[in-house]
Amino acid sequence: MVNQIKSDIAMQAAKNMFIYFSKLIDKPVFDKNAEAIGRLYDIIVKPSAVYPQSSGLIIRKGFPKRRYAVVDWLSIQEMDKKEIRLNIDKSKIAFKEKHDNKEEFTLRRDILDQQVVDTYNHKVVRVNDIHLLFVDHSLMVAHVDISTRGLIRRLGFEVPVDFLVKLFNKKAKYLTLEYLITWKHIQPLSINPVSMAIKVDVAQKDFRNIPAADLGEIFLDLNMKDQIVLFKSLDISTKARIFINIDFKTQKSLIEDLNTSEIVDILNNIPSDEATDFLEKLPRDATHDILSLMESKQSKKLSQLLGYSSDSAGGLMTMEYMAFPKDTIVESVLNQIKERVFKVEPAQFIYIVDENNRLIGSTNFRRLILAESQAPIQNASFPKTYSVHLNSSVKEVAYLMDKYKYYAIPVVDDNNVLQGIITVDDILSQVISIAWRRLKRIKVQPKNL
């Protein structure tokens, strides 16, 4: 019981240390002689730390002709929910017509009411309020509030709405549920209009941990400008992961805002089947221009893939696969696999070919590990390996993969020479889209009306 009371007191103290930004906005500011200066307009923060710390105040006065002044955080004597008292004289504060330092990061302009990425829940959210923490005389950005209650607090209806809700349901979720997201997981999207770069760039690491499909979804929720700027700020592997997970329209709109070296960079870093999927939808001239700028090896591969019809095995396949000559010894195969870096596609099977690159068999990791390390790879092969021809239809491929429970099926030409593989995810998306088209239930409604 005593403990309960103690922790309640601690909670109370903790509660007092937090303050919502909306409770500070427009509070009067006084100088050391208690003379009114103006009202709090905005807070400048240093975005460098994990939790940004306040470094200055922006004060606004006058209506309709507004004037602004910046005051250093050290000039603040005291600050509470009612007012802000400074330790300097009124005469030392210089008001200007406008305040628009584009370099600095401020709460009202750059976070409040803006869209940010919640890298924990993998969503794009709009900030309704900012939860600040008093630490040693300064304020730290602790959480952002995305709740409806935050909206209502901003509008000043918190008391009546709370009363109404209590009237109907004392234990309403609305009253207790807090939608606070810790700043650690927030990626702000405010853009410096001069350099066209994202002002705060802390969440790079977080983006890398988000599954590729979610990353694509997040991206589609952003507006065009944010998409481009955010995209440019990411590293190449995240770029590649996003690129293959967004629809063609967004891909195209992105490409239009990137320079050719960036485009080539992306296409070099995504699996060849995804690259051809994209390229074959572009006008022929554009495809040609891009191919001519790419590494000759990669572009040769892509132009070959582009030659196949998009609903045949040739059009579906990727050229990233593992194949070894039949006489390679198992140990050396395993070592080579460890050293190779693979693009996004997972490698499930290892193919065995003869000196003319003709397919003779296949094996998997389990068989390789269990095999005698000095034996040739051929000994570890499955008894029989099925393959499809370049011209096989989607249905044929799907049928065979289902029948033999393959995660990937090899594709060969007329002479049984291995050309590429089709992985289960590519065939699955094809089959699903055929099934949906048949059910007439495919919804192609984009985000905006």
Next chain:
Amino acid sequence: MKKRLRRFWLGFLIFVSLVGPGIITGSVDNDAGGITTYSVAGALYGYKLLWTLIPAFIILVVVQEMNARMGIVTGMGLADLIRENFGLKITFLIFLGLVIADIGNTATEFAGVAGSMMVFGISKYICVPIAAVLVWILVVKGNYKIAERVFMLFSFCLLSYIISAILAKPDWKMVTTGLLTPQMHFNKDYLTIILGIIGTTVAPWMQFYMQSSVIEKGLKIKQYKFTFWDVIVGCTATVVVAFFIIIACAATLHKNGIVINEAKDAAVSLKPFAGVFASQVFAFGLFVASIFSATILPLATAFYVCEAFGFEAGINKRLNEAPQFYALFTSIIAIGVFIILLPHAPLIAITIWTQIINAVLLPVVIISMLIMVNNRDIMGGYINNKFQNAVGWSTAFILISLSILLVISPLISRLIK
């Protein structure tokens, strides 16, 4: 020569593939409220009010061009932009007005459904609930994108008003005079109808709709020239249809001194003067326009509100994923239908009040657009030129003065007495 022909075809093809935002918006623009206002204007004042279509056209083009440009440059919806640049309180006030006006608008659309079906002898207690349920199912369960295209095709029926007008044998000399000589009378009815014409032609929710369509198309500044022509074509279509509705009603109803209050009255009263065919064409056009807007209006309104306040939105989301969106969409339809089904629904009062809210909201939306479109941080090098600013600001100014005049005109007339 051959080369030039090829270039022409290439340009034409690009244009057709980009046709969309302006023309779609233009065809949604002539909804039941619009048709009612134009019919009443024609019946009451004959050809006298035709001149208002010229300023309405200029305002429409300038405002929609700004929307298109803002959408292209920022890639953001108007609701998003307003929230990010003016904060929550102003956004809340604008959307409060927008939601109330749109509930009224939706009610007018269902009134249009009821009225047009009455011409074919179907009671409103049957057709309105059926229409509402169909609209709801279409949006929530069906494929809205395909429906939109079908509506687009049907909206060519609106061009049938041209036939109605010509069948009514108007006096073309008086048409020209009415179009080219502006007349101003400072009485309440006249001001209301002028404000109504502008408020319904340049309805505030169209601005939000237009900008979303531009973003949905994913247009880039390279394609600006085509978008500009798309806006011009869309606005022209809107105004031409309005022009012929006014003429049709002026040539028949006004000439014979028939006073009407609703669009369906126009359809009914056209019969003796222009024939059954003209009357039914008019009613069918009204029906299509009403149901088209009754679908888009609640959907669009729910969408912008959710966009501005950060709720999940979109009909590709499930009910429990976007509860606010579906709740809003459903209640706008429900309230609209409820109002219409009241036995003695004050339809005229609803129409007039909706238009007044529209007309009061319009300058607010236009002013916030003007502030943003002139901000280099938002628009970069694509801020307004002097002409666009002049038209924009004077529109806001004139609308505000007209609204004030309308409010105080009863006082003035009382004072004079």
